[in-house]
Amino acid sequence: MIVGIETGGTKVVCGAVDEARPRELVDEVRFPTTTPEETIGRINAFVADVEQRGEVRALGVASFGPVNVEPGAARYGYVTGTPKQGWSHTDLLGGIALAARVPTVMLADVGSAAVGEQRWGAGAGLDRVAYATIGTGIGVGLVVGGRLLHGNGYPELGHILVRKHPDDDFEGVCPFHGDCLEGLASGPAVLARWGADASSFSDDVRDARLDVLAFYLAQLAATTSYAVGVQRFVLGGGVMSSPGLLDAVRRRLPQVSGGPGAGHADSLDADDFLVAPGLGGHSGLLGAVVAALDLLER
Ligand SMILES: [Zn+2]
Numbered sequence: 001m002i003v004g005i006e007t008g009g010t011k012v013v014c015g016a017v018d019e020a021r022p023r024e025l026v027d028e029v030r031f032p033t034t035t036p037e038e039t040i041g042r043i044n045a046f047v048a049d050v051e052q053r054g055e056v057r058a059l060g061v062a063s064f065g066p067v068n069v070e071p072g073a074a075r076y077g078y079v080t081g082t083p084k085q086g087w088s089h090t091d092l093l094g095g096i097a098l099a100a101r102v103p104t105v106m107l108a109d110v111g112s113a114a115v116g117e118q119r120w121g122a123g124a125g126l127d128r129v130a131y132a133t134i135g136t137g138i139g140v141g142l143v144v145g146g147r148l149l150h151g152n153g154y155p156e157l158g159h160i161l162v163r164k165h166p167d168d169d170f171e172g173v174c175p176f177h178g179d180c181l182e183g184l185a186s187g188p189a190v191l192a193r194w195g196a197d198a199s200s201f202s203d204d205v206r207d208a209r210l211d212v213l214a215f216y217l218a219q220l221a222a223t224t225s226y227a228v229g230v231q232r233f234v235l236g237g238g239v240m241s242s243p244g245l246l247d248a249v250r251r252r253l254p255q256v257s258g259g260p261g262a263g264h265a266d267s268l269d270a271d272d273f274l275v276a277p278g279l280g281g282h283s284g285l286l287g288a289v290v291a292a293l294d295l296l297e298r
Pocket of ligand 1: 158159174175176177178180181182183
């Protein structure tokens with residue numbers, strides 16, 4: 001058995017798979033993320049339950065961030081300076097008893113989702129895949145050359161500086177930059193600007209508002225493509241569940257990427273390049289499972 005754990009800012013998803021059929025979750029448990037003690041206790045209880053039924057051979061953990069993902073670092077496996085109450089400088093991996101007993105890998109949640117989508121989801125068969133979550137924050141995971149490109153503090157593409165939409169005079173909500181991408185297009189930015197979440201816009205304003213968000217998200221996709229030449233850009237997260245937003249980003253991409261000759265992004269078919277997650281809500285959890293399986297194959 002392989003165990004995957006995804007600790008999100010609001011909920012934890014624990015899963016287990018059989019190595020013979022690794023894409024199929026044989027067990028899945030969800031619970032809210034509360035205090036570190038209680039949350040880690042419930043993770044350990046899940047693991048104990050799985051171990052009653054079979055030997056666990058590897059563990060993958062994907063966590064909300066910021067998290068230390070550099071093996072060998074003194075604080076490897078720690079959630080570091082997070083605004084989430086009570087979680088700053090929590091030794092998450094050290095609290096999971098199984099981690100001391102089997103090969104274990106720790107990933108940032110968005111990196112794990114990129115791994116899951118690249119291996120089994122919307123980017124399967126491709127070499128360079130990005131996964132972006134557009135939600136409470138904006139984060140991007142990158143798989144390049146079949147490997148996750150990550151370290152402490154990067155990639156941090158959610159904070160790229162973007163050109164402002166001509167109809168948008170919102171000053172942004174990022175505490176560091178104001179009107180960076182996250183400051184303009186994250187869930188809190190949508191709520192602060194319009195007083196409604198992106199799935200609740202009324203018909204008379206929806207198209208105009210989605211176009212503002214799409215203008216920024218298309219710039220993220222183009223910039224990422226220019227930097228590492230991703231072949232597919234997967235867009236997930238709560239804001240993306242707004243009906244029509246994915247198509248709006250597709251419409252904006254050719255214009256934002258500048259037409260022929262302006263780089264990799266201009267040669268892409270927007271409908272093929274910009275896609276929804278292929279693994280639904282399981283990208284992060286299955287990415288943790290993939291990374292754990294990879295440990296055993298090394
Ligand atoms: Zn920022």
